[in-house]
Amino acid sequence: MKHMPGNFAKHSLVSIFLFFSFVSPALSFSDNAAEELLELEDCITIALAGNPNLAMSRFELAQQKAAGRSIHKDLFPTLSAQYGYTHQPDALLLPTDQFGYGFIAEQPLYRGKSLVTAVKQAELSVETAKLDIEETINNLVYEVHVRYFALL
Numbered sequence: 056m057k058h059m060p061g062n063f064a065k066h067s068l069v070s071i072f073l074f075f076s077f078v079s080p081a082l083s084f085s086d087n088a089a090e091e092l093l094e095l096e097d098c099i100t101i102a103l104a105g106n107p108n109l110a111m112s113r114f115e116l117a118q119q120k121a122a123g124r125s126i127h128k129d130l131f132p133t134l135s136a137q138y139g140y141t142h143q144p145d146a147l148l149l150p151t152d153q154f155g156y157g158f159i160a161e162q163p164l165y166r167g168k169s170l171v172t173a174v175k176q177a178e179l180s181v182e183t184a185k186l187d188i189e190e191t192i193n194n195l196v197y198e199v200h201v202r203y204f205a206l207l
Contacts, residue, residue, distance in 0.1 A: 095203050102199045103192065112191045116184035123177035129170050132162040 093101075103109060139155040163170065 095200070098203055099196055099199050102195050106191070106195055109188070109191050109195065112184070112188045116181070116188060119177070119180045119184045123174075123181055126170075126173045126177045129163070130174065132160055135159045 136158050137156065141153040143149065143151055143153070
């Protein structure tokens with residue numbers, strides 16, 4: 056007897072049906088089934104703990120805070136110091152050892168309100184990132200509620 060493709064599909068379907076008819080009830084009536092039931096609060100906690108979008112929103116908030124701190128530094132004066140030493144053994148008129156040092160202090164006096172505007176923009180970006188986190192949390196909690204009550 057030849058093996059026909061239609062017979063193979065028929066036998067496969069019958070064996071899958073038999074597998075699920077015997078194995079599936081045994082799995083669903085196990086003693087652990089009552090222990091695996093989750094409350095709504097547990098589902099929300101699990102969803103919030105493992106959501107990559109929420110982690111990405113929190114990372115974005117950290118980035119915006121770092122950018123804000125970087126922009127704040129432009130409001131303050133910049134101080135720097137330098138020191139140098141030169142040794143010239145073949146110098147005829149100059150001393151053979153020369154030392155140099157200097158201090159530099161810089162403070163922008165006027166940039167057309169660009170510094171203040173940049174700081175305000177950075178603060179708004181931080182607020183936007185916080186609102187994005189709240190929106191992500193609210194959407195996640197809503198989705199958990201919808202799916203939890205759909206299963207009831």
